[in-house]
Amino acid sequence: MRRFLVVIEKAKNNYSAYSPDLPGCVATGATRDEVELNMHEAIEMHVQGLLEDGLAVPESLSYAEYVAVR
Secondary structure (H helix, E strand, O other): OOOOOOEEEEOOOOEEEEOOOOOOOEEEEOOHHHHHHHHHHHHHHHHHHHHHOOOOOOOOOOOOOOOOOO
16 A cells, blocks of 8 residues: 655635645645545546556655644
8 A cells, every 4th residue: 555645725716636746646626525535536546547657656755744833
């Protein structure tokens, strides 16, 4: 099983998502739940396409952390 960091951003009228470790793999959705589902499907399709093309699936090297400031 592979795991990839997904960044979800709130836009003006929807949500967008991308994975830093999978360039070009993006999704949008009207709600956060929808963009999460769409991104999950996008990652599955992206990885499957890489495998079908005989290309290596990138290692997941990204991580996220919140930083608290006063």
